[in-house]
Amino acid sequence: MGFIEDSFVKAKEVIDIAGKKTGEMISLQKLKVNASSLQYQISHDYEALGRLCYEAKKNGEKNEDAIAELIEEMDERKAELAELERQIALAKGVVICPVCSTRNVITAAYCNKCGSKLSQDDAEGSAGEENETPKEEPEKSEAEE
Numbered sequence: 001m002g003f004i005e006d007s008f009v010k011a012k013e014v015i016d017i018a019g020k021k022t023g024e025m026i027s028l029q030k031l032k033v034n035a036s037s038l039q040y041q042i043s044h045d046y047e048a049l050g051r052l053c054y055e056a057k058k059n060g061e062k063n064e065d066a067i068a069e070l071i072e073e074m075d076e077r078k079a080e081l082a083e084l085e086r087q088i089a090l091a092k093g094v095v096i097c098p099v100c101s102t103r104n105v106i107t108a109a110y111c112n113k114c115g116s117k118l119s120q121d122d123a124e125g126s127a128g129e130e131n132e133t134p135k136e137e138p139e140k141s142e143a144e145e
């Protein structure tokens with residue numbers, strides 16, 4: 001199974017590059033290179049997956065574990081690719097609707113096709129202090145009788 005490990009290592013490198021550069025200015029070009037590299041890995045994975053299934057059927061090899069493992073890796077890569085595509089869209093000044101995948105201008109608050117709210121996640125979305133309890137509760141049963 002050397003080819004699977006090999007492709008996994010390559011994809012990890014790609015992910016590391018993408019991870020390290022976030023926070024800095026990432027050039028659109030670099031994002032595209034990373035995305036197409038991941039895409040290449042994923043199509044390579046499909047080929048490997050096909051081979052595993054072929055062997056399983058043809059020779060009765062029990063490589064279900066290998067198949068499951070490969071599928072897991074593929075899902076990680078796909079998630080990474082989706083994130084890269086989102087970043088590419090952002091770099092291009094568009095935001096992709098999470099519901100219908102329509103491209104909207106980055107200033108849009110709602111999808112112009114389906115009307116879903118478009119979250120701009122680098123806006124201050126997660127100011128997580130909403131515990132504004134009133135400081136003093138008036139009248140705590142001051143019975144004066």
Ligand SMILES: [Zn+2]
Pocket residue numbers: 097098099100101102111112113114115116
């Ligand atoms: Zn939409």
